[in-house]
Amino acid sequence: MADKRFTRRDFLKIASVATLSGVGLSGISCKKADLEEFLQKHYLEMTDEEKKQTIKRLEEKYLKKYGKKFTISTQGAKPGTLWGYGLDLSRCIGCRRCVYGCVKENNPSRYNPQLHWIRVVRLPEGSLINLEKTEHYYNPPLVPEPGYVYMPVQCQHCENPPCVKVCPVRATWKEPDGLVVVDYNWCIGCRYCIAACPYKGRVFNWAEPNIPPEELNTAVHYLGNRPRYKNVVDKCTFCVQRVRQGRYPACVEACPTGTRKFGNLLDPNSEIRYLIDHKRVFRLKEDLNTEPKFYYFFGL
């Protein structure tokens, strides 16, 4: 055994020196803010004081990065609310105004990668239940085209969300008002949730998001439309920053045909409850037991 050149003792010596120097070096090169961000807690475990500090740090970071003053809200869910969405398939004309209304509001990466939270699919008339015939790159000069129907698909905010179940670090969860949200600082980018979602409701920041500074929306929510990072998942939040203030989501306001409806499912006088009670309604892929809170209906 004498000819062994590299003993266990040697290995331990070298390894411990290397580890110590690594820690030491990183301690020197790492800025305080980065270290704080690295040590940041899960959003649900933060105290109000910690939330305030996090928001302050993030606002400074965004100011430095984008040169704009952001106001990051941490407004919580209002008791007695459960948000639901209605979409009138007999009125949608497939113009994609909602897609770009959402982009303008929610600060997703514009190109390379281009991330859209709404996907408008086109189906041949009469095959609404055959999703294999969908096409979302359609680009005719004018819409609606004869012989086709259009169905926008986005996060369905399931009551029983498969994406939440598969997240190994609990970076995504369902809020008390029914919104499925992501903590972008906690997401590790494993994309299990993207694989689990049957609606293709989630998108991934494959690269550092590209947002022209003049197009940034600075009124943001921590769980919603604040600028994201490379290697995190993001998704539609029903515009959490707007709906918790009582405002309609951006896609509802962008739609030129009044196809999109929004409201509180627990309020019997809301628009969403009226359409569920009085119109023909279905939910996408009901058979998967995901219990979406996104109701497609036929106004005619």
Add this chain to the structure above:
Amino acid sequence: MLFGACVLILFKITSVLQNKPMRRAALLSFFVILSVFCWSLDGRGKEEDFPVPRPPFSEGIFPCSSCHAGMEVNTKRRELKEEHTNIQLKHGSISRWCLDCHDAANRDMLRLVNGDRIDFSHSYELCGQCHGPTYRDWKVGVHGKRIGYFEGGPRTYFLCVNCHNPHDPKFKPIKPEPPPFKPLYRYNPAAGK
């Protein structure tokens, strides 16, 4: 039920109050209260006001009376050859013409079938005369578009005419926004980026 309650109250008043002037006063006040209640019930049937935007008038066209004030009113149905030639009525044109909806005496108002004059900002009542189910849906917010706050702030209800041209109400096809990038490309040919 209301009638029964009234009879019961009247009976009580007559049986409890033996004193004649007191009884008269009580009966009088009862009928005053009843009439106020019935009047408020009647008011419930009236159309409510909705927070609507300004109707989308063509530029310089409103008020109509600025031209029509000095004109002689001709209620004979005819084709207009000199003015308003840009308006092609494609909205039940066989059974309808201008003065079925526009008031002949006051051109700045609209006219319901029952003869009532309404403001242009209440045009939904006019449309609702024929399109009952759509009007019902519009009132509860399932037809049409609303923006702003659904609670805790101002909300705007779009008028029928904000989306539908009243003289030609069918929606016209529009140009769609560019499709998303295909994963294959690094740029979007349609958007030119």
